[in-house]
Amino acid sequence: MIEAENLWKSYGRFQALRGLSFSVPEGSAFAMIGANGAGKTTTIKVLMNMLEPTRGSARLLGVDSRRLSVRELAQVGYVSENQEMPARLTVEEYTAYLRRFYPTWDRELEGAIARQLRLPLERRIGHLSHGMRMKLALLCALPYRPKVLVLDEPFSGLDPLVRDEFMEGLLGQAGEMTILISSHELSEIDGVATDIAFVDEGRVLFQESMADLAKRFREVRVTLAGEAARPSHAPREWMAVQATGNVLTFVDTQFDEREIGERIRARMGDVRVIDSQPMALRSIFITLARAARDGSA
Amino acid sequence: MIWHIFKKDWKLLWGFVLAVAFLHMMGALVQFKLGLFGEEPMLEMLSRWVPELAIFASAFLIAAIVHLDAVPGSRQDWLTRPIPRGGLLMEKLLFAIVMVEGPIFAASLGLSLANGFSWRASLLSTTAWSTFLLFFLVAPILAFASVTKNMAEAFIYGCGGAFVIGSFLILVGSWNALMHGTLLGATHTGLGWVAEVLRLALTAITAGIVLRLQYLRRKTAVARLLLVGLGVVLLVSALVPWKPVFALESKLSANAGAGAKTRMSFDPSEGRFQSPSGVAAPGESDRLRYGRNTADVFLPLRITGVPNDGILMVDQADVHFANESGREVYHGLGESFEVAREGPQPPEEPVYQRIELPMATMRRAQDQPLGVRVEYSLTQFRLSKSYALPAVDGEERMPGWGWCKTKVNDAGTDVELRCMEPGKGPICGTAFLENASSGARNPARSFCLSEYRPFQDHPWPDDLTHLGVNLPFRDATGLAKYPIEGAQLRSSQVVIRVYEPEDHFTRTLTIPAVRLREWEAE
Numbered sequence: 001m002i003e004a005e006n007l008w009k010s011y012g013r014f015q016a017l018r019g020l021s022f023s024v025p026e027g028s029a030f031a032m033i034g035a036n037g038a039g040k041t042t043t044i045k046v047l048m049n050m051l052e053p054t055r056g057s058a059r060l061l062g063v064d065s066r067r068l069s070v071r072e073l074a075q076v077g078y079v080s081e082n083q084e085m086p087a088r089l090t091v092e093e094y095t096a097y098l099r100r101f102y103p104t105w106d107r108e109l110e111g112a113i114a115r116q117l118r119l120p121l122e123r124r125i126g127h128l129s130h131g132m133r134m135k136l137a138l139l140c141a142l143p144y145r146p147k148v149l150v151l152d153e154p155f156s157g158l159d160p161l162v163r164d165e166f167m168e169g170l171l172g173q174a175g176e177m178t179i180l181i182s183s184h185e186l187s188e189i190d191g192v193a194t195d196i197a198f199v200d201e202g203r204v205l206f207q208e209s210m211a212d213l214a215k216r217f218r219e220v221r222v223t224l225a226g227e228a229a230r231p232s233h234a235p236r237e238w239m240a241v242q243a244t245g246n247v248l249t250f251v252d253t254q255f256d257e258r259e260i261g262e263r264i265r266a267r268m269g270d271v272r273v274i275d276s277q278p279m280a281l282r283s284i285f286i287t288l289a290r291a292a293r294d295g296s297a
Numbered sequence: 298m299i300w301h302i303f304k305k306d307w308k309l310l311w312g313f314v315l316a317v318a319f320l321h322m323m324g325a326l327v328q329f330k331l332g333l334f335g336e337e338p339m340l341e342m343l344s345r346w347v348p349e350l351a352i353f354a355s356a357f358l359i360a361a362i363v364h365l366d367a368v369p370g371s372r373q374d375w376l377t378r379p380i381p382r383g384g385l386l387m388e389k390l391l392f393a394i395v396m397v398e399g400p401i402f403a404a405s406l407g408l409s410l411a412n413g414f415s416w417r418a419s420l421l422s423t424t425a426w427s428t429f430l431l432f433f434l435v436a437p438i439l440a441f442a443s444v445t446k447n448m449a450e451a452f453i454y455g456c457g458g459a460f461v462i463g464s465f466l467i468l469v470g471s472w473n474a475l476m477h478g479t480l481l482g483a484t485h486t487g488l489g490w491v492a493e494v495l496r497l498a499l500t501a502i503t504a505g506i507v508l509r510l511q512y513l514r515r516k517t518a519v520a521r522l523l524l525v526g527l528g529v530v531l532l533v534s535a536l537v538p539w540k541p542v543f544a545l546e547s548k549l550s551a552n553a554g555a556g557a558k559t560r561m562s563f564d565p566s567e568g569r570f571q572s573p574s575g576v577a578a579p580g581e582s583d584r585l586r587y588g589r590n591t592a593d594v595f596l597p598l599r600i601t602g603v604p605n606d607g608i609l610m611v612d613q614a615d616v617h618f619a620n621e622s623g624r625e626v627y628h629g630l631g632e633s634f635e636v637a638r639e640g641p642q643p644p645e646e647p648v649y650q651r652i653e654l655p656m657a658t659m660r661r662a663q664d665q666p667l668g669v670r671v672e673y674s675l676t677q678f679r680l681s682k683s684y685a686l687p688a689v690d691g692e693e694r695m696p697g698w699g700w701c702k703t704k705v706n707d708a709g710t711d712v713e714l715r716c717m718e719p720g721k722g723p724i725c726g727t728a729f730l731e732n733a734s735s736g737a738r739n740p741a742r743s744f745c746l747s748e749y750r751p752f753q754d755h756p757w758p759d760d761l762t763h764l765g766v767n768l769p770f771r772d773a774t775g776l777a778k779y780p781i782e783g784a785q786l787r788s789s790q791v792v793i794r795v796y797e798p799e800d801h802f803t804r805t806l807t808i809p810a811v812r813l814r815e816w817e818a819e
Contacts, residue, residue: 050371050372052515083372083374084372086305093308097301098378101298
C-alpha cells in the first residue's frame with residue numbers, strides 16, 4: 001500500500017533523509033515516530049509528491065510517488081499540521097469546492113463529520129483556530145472514503161478536548177483504511193497504531209508491530225545482594241542502564257521472560273529480585289531517542 | 298473542472314478584479330475626456346498615472362491569480378488533491394485572459410469607439426494590442442509568478458530583477474556614451490524592433506516552457522534557471538549590432554532600389570554652418586545647460602537623387618576620423634537628419650552633418666588633416682496620401698491617418714494640429730499651412746520617425762497612437778515673417794502629407810582630408 005525504499009532527500013548539504021525504507025501493510029495503522037527533525041514530515045511529503053526525493057523511491061497505492069495521478073490522489077486523504085488552505089473561503093465553500101474533484105464524495109458523511117467535529121461552516125478558514133483548521137483538514141480528507149489516510153503530526157498544538165474530538169472523528173471513519181501517521185504525541189498513537197517505525201536522522205531504525213514491540217521492551221529492575229555497579233560490558237540490548245545502591249535498572253529491548261533471570265545472574269552474580277514491567281510507547285520512544293542521541297541505539 | 302476552479306478564483310479575487318477593471322476604465326475615461334488637445338492639467342496628470350497604475354495593478358492581479366494555487370512549496374493543500382495540473386494551468390490562463398485582459402480590451406475598445414472610430418478599426422487594433430499583451434505581458438508575468446511562492450516573494454524577486462536590469466542599463470548606457478553611441482547598435486532606434494521581435498518571441502516561448510514545467514512537472518529550480526537565462530539573453534540582446542539589423546531591414550524594403558539615385562558628397566562650397574541669428578547652434582544649448590565638454594563639427598553635404606515628394610531619413614551616421622597614418626582618432630555616431638523634397642520645385646537647402654566630438658579629441662586633432670568616412674544608413678520615404686482640413690477649428694477623419702483637429706493656440710502664434718489613430722498609426726508626415734486660393738504656404742513641419750516596427754508594442758496607456766505638431770504663423774519676437782499670417786488663417790488650410798518608407802539602403806561618404814577647426818559652427 002505504502003512503501004519507501006532507500007529514500008534520500010537533501011537540502012543543499014543537509015540530508016533530511018538518508019536511505020529511509022519502510023513498508024506499510026494494507027489495512028494497518030502505521031505510526032512513524034521520531035524526534036523533531038528526524039525526517040517524518042519530509043518522508044510524508046515525498047510520499048505525497050509534494051517533494052521530490054534526491055534518490056530512492058516511494059510508492060503509494062502501488063504507484064511511484066512522482067507519478068501520482070488524479071486517480072490515485074482521489075483515493076488518498078492527507079492531513080497535516082501545516083496545510084495551507086484558501087484563507088478567504090469559508091469552511092462550507094471549501095468543502096463545496098473539493099467535492100467536485102472526488103467521484104466518491106459522500107455528502108451525508110461530510111455532514112455527519114462536520115457535525116461531529118462541530119465545525120462552523122460559515123466561518124472563513126483564515127479565521128479558524130489551529131485546532132479548527134486541523135479538524136477542517138480531517139473533514140476534507142474523509143468524506144470520499146480514501147483507501148489511504150496520511151496524517152502528518154495531526155495532534156500537534158491541539159488541546160486535549162479538540163484532540164479527543166479529532167480522534168473520535170478519525171476513528172469513527174477509519175474502517176478499512178490504511179493509515180500512515182507521523183507523530184511525537186506518543187500517548188495518542190498508543191491506542192491507534194498497529195505498527196510502528198522509529199525514525200532517526202533520516203533513517204528507520206526499526207519497524208515492527210505494536211504487539212511485538214510491547215512484548216520485547218521491558219523495564220527491568222534487579223535487586224542485588226551487594227552494591228550494584230554498571231556492568232562494564234552491558235549487552236547491546238540493554239539500554240538506559242543505571243545503578244543506585246543495590247538496585248540496577250535498565251530497559252531490555254529483547255525481553256524474553258524465560259531467559260531473563262539466567263542472563264542477569266550470569267552477569268551480575270547474586271541476585272535477590274528481578275522485576276520486569278511492560279513499557280508505555282512513550283517510555284520506549286524516550287529510551288530509544290536518548291540512546292540514538294547518545295549513539296548507542 | 299476548469300470552470301469549477303474559475304468560480305473559486307472569482308470568489309477569492311472578485312474585489313481585486315473589479316478594482317483593476319475600474320482603474321482601466323478610469324484610464325480610458327481620462328484619455329477620452331482629455332481629447333485630442335489635452336489641455337486640462339489635472340486630466341493630463343491623471344492620463345499619465347492612471348494607466349501606469351492600472352498596468353501595475355494588472356501585473357499584481359496576474360500574480361495573485363497564480364498564487365491562489367501556488368506551485369512552489371510543499372504546504373499547499375491543492376497539491377494533495379486530485380486536481381488536474383493541465384486543467385489548473387488552463388484555468389489560470391483563462392482567468393487572466395478574461396479578468397485581466399477583458400477589462401483592458403473593453404476599456405480600449407470603448408475608448409476607440411467613443412472617439413468615433415469604426416467598429417472594424419477599433420476591434421482590429423484592440424484585438425492586435427490585446428494579443429500583444431497576452432503573449433508579452435500576461436504570459437510572462439504568469440510564468441514569473443508561477444516560480445514564486447507568494448506575492449512577497451514575487452515582489453522581492455521583481456525588485457531584484459529590476460535592480461539588476463537598471464544597473465545593467467546604467468552600466469551599458471555609460472559604456473555606450475564612452476563609445477560615442479556605437480555600443481548599443483540598433484537598440485533604442487527604429488530598427489530596435491528586430492531584436493525586440495526576437496526578445497518577445499524568446500519571452501513568449503520561455504513563458505510557455507516555464508508554465509508547462511511548473512504546472513505539469515513542478516520543476517521550480519529548472520524553471521527559475523530558465524527565467525534567469527532569459528533575463529541574461531534579453532540584457533545581452535541590447536548589444537545587437539546595427540549593420541546586420543539594417544541589412545535585414547533593407548531586405549524588407551517595400552520598393553527596394555527606389556533610393557538608387559541618391560548620392561551624398563562633401564560640399565565645401567556651402568561654407569561653414571552658421572547658426573541662425575540669436576539662436577544657438579544645435580547642441581549648443583545642451584552644452585551650456587549640462588556643461589558638456591564637447592565641440593560640434595558641421596560637415597556640409599550635397600545630397601542628390603531624392604525624388605520630388607520624397608523624404609530621405611538618416612537612420613544612422615557612423616562616423617570615423619583617421620589621421621594621416623591611418624590611425625582612427627574618433628569613432629562615433631553623427632546626428633541623424635532628414636532631407637525633404639516637397640512641392641513642385643523644392644529648394645535645395647544646404648545640409649550639414651553635425652558631429653559632436655569630445656573636446657579633448659577636438660583639441661588634439663583640430664589642426665591635423667583627417668580622413669573622414671561616414672557610413673550612412675538611409676531610408677527613403679515616398680508620398681502616399683495627402684489630406685487637408687481647415688486651419689482653424691478643423692476636424693477630419695482621414696483613413697490611414699486618423700482623426701485630426703486644428704485650433705489656434707492660446708498665445709495666438711501657432712496652429713495646433715492633433716491627431717489620433719487606432720493601432721500603430723503613421724510614422725512619417727509633414728504638415729504646413731496653405732492658402733488654397735493664393736497658393737502661398739508656410740514652411741512644412743515634419744514629424745517623421747525613424748521607426749519601422751510593424752506592430753504596436755507599448756503596454757500602456759492604450760492602443761491609440763497620438764500625433765501632433767504646431768504650425769507657426771506668427772513669431773512673437775517679430776524676427777520671422779510667414780507667408781500665411783493670422784489674418785489669412787480663416788481662409789487657409791492645414792495640409793497633411795503622409796509618407797511611407799519605401800527603401801532602406803546605405804551610402805558611404807569619404808572625405809580624404811578635412812581640418813576640424815575649419816568646420817566648427819560660426
